[in-house]
């Protein structure tokens with residue numbers, strides 16, 4: 341029945357009906373390593389300056405933004421004063437608000453935002469940089485720093501045409517080289533489905549110079565679990581595009597799909613149930629066997645996950661335990677083994693660990709107490725590990741996908757699926773590659789300043805924060 345309904349609604353006539361009902365075709369998003377077509381405008385508010393240096397390092401020459409000041413306005417045909425108009429559509433606006441310390445200065449954000457809101461090209465970008473509230477002194481400065489977060493989230497909801505807004509929070513001591521990978525990720529199509537998010541960048545502790553490259557993983561080994569299909573296969577393909585040598589892991593029952601992915605990417609396949617007590621040892625042994633005893637894993641991506649949805653009133657201990665074990669406990673056990681850097685085939689001392697959480701872990705979801713527990717647990721784990729490992733150079737982060745078009749979500753009844761797709765600022769479900777791109781950004785050798793962060797890849801889903 342759901343299939344029949346889907347067929348009708350996606351037919352040419354069905355599309356006309358849904359358009360009339362206000363469900364217009366969602367915008368096509370710019371994806372991949374593609375910069376905006378239009379210019380990048382840069383607004384440096386008083387006390388700022390770092391964004392200009394980062395753009396310079398990325399080889400981008402920004403243009404001056406227009407300002408909504410009374411003397412710049414012109415009346416429309418009905419005599420209403422309008423903000424100044426851009427002659428050609430800008431592709432992005434970068435707002436360097438790192439020097440904002442009082443409430444009056446927030447008006448400067450309004451001035452720079454108003455003219456751009458309707459002018460931005462499709463899949464455009466508004467990127468805010470601010471100093472994190474903990475990094476400024478005084479009540480008003482802390483309140484003003486937090487206010488930028490509220491502005492950014494609202495901008496994300498008001499933008500149209502697949503454009504996004506995000507906020508980069510600078511920890512004390514950050515230099516331009518710490519920010520280059522983050523700014524290039526946000527400007528490029530790689531961040532297509534990331535909007536309404538704020539995350540922190542701190543000074544890098546590793547030896548990398550912070551310069552960005554289109555092949556950041558050349559000769560680096562990346563392990564992806566649950567890689568036989570869906571998001572895991574997309575993660576493996578994205579790392580392959582960016583130069584990595586892949587080890588793809590999945591359960592023996594998914595062996596055929598896994599072999600296909602491994603062959604396509606000239607990687608190696610490891611059939612393994614990650615809940616096996618010796619899973620960590622088997623991953624390290626496999627890496628050492630295939631790549632030699634001195635080889636180390638650059639990035640360990642814990643993507644494998646399952647759902648076993650039941651309302652709590654119907655939830656038995658087996659259904660509870662299976663989800664917690666695959667989605668959370670297995671990840672912890674594997675990390676414990678791989679963090680022994682001296683072990684052949686273990687994680688590199690400056691490597692990356694990424695956990696795949698879910699927006700269900702932020703907001704909770706009816707019938708998903710086990711899944712939400714496991715995914716909130718993943719977020720807690722990556723943050724706690726970043727603290728635990730703060731003296732070393734390993735970075736641990738997470739992504740929290742919202743609604744992504746995969747076999748997992750394909751099982752949701754059509755009407756419910758259509759609702760889930762639409763309840764975000766981009767009015768569509770994300771693609772597996774959107775999650776993959778965000779993970780690849782977090783694992784980029786130039787992203788060492790991003791640690792203990794969880795980035796939602798949800799098109800600014802209305803669910804939860």
Ligand SMILES: NC(=O)c1ccc[n+]([C@@H]2O[C@H](COP(=O)([O-])OP(=O)(O)OC[C@H]3O[C@@H](n4cnc5c(N)ncnc54)[C@H](O)[C@@H]3O)[C@@H](O)[C@H]2O)c1
Pocket residue numbers: 565566567568569570571572589590591594612613614615643644645646666696697698699740741742743744745746747748749
């Ligand atoms: N699809 C979404 O909308 C969505 C949203 C939020 C989070 N996620 C998370 O993203 C990840 C990937 O999701 P997906 O939609 O691609 O799911 P999927 O079901 O299509 O793929 C999951 C893969 O994990 C593998 N796997 C399951 N248990 C395993 C085990 N014990 N050992 C090894 N491999 C195992 C499966 O065989 C499968 O290939 C999961 O962690 C999921 O919870 C997905």
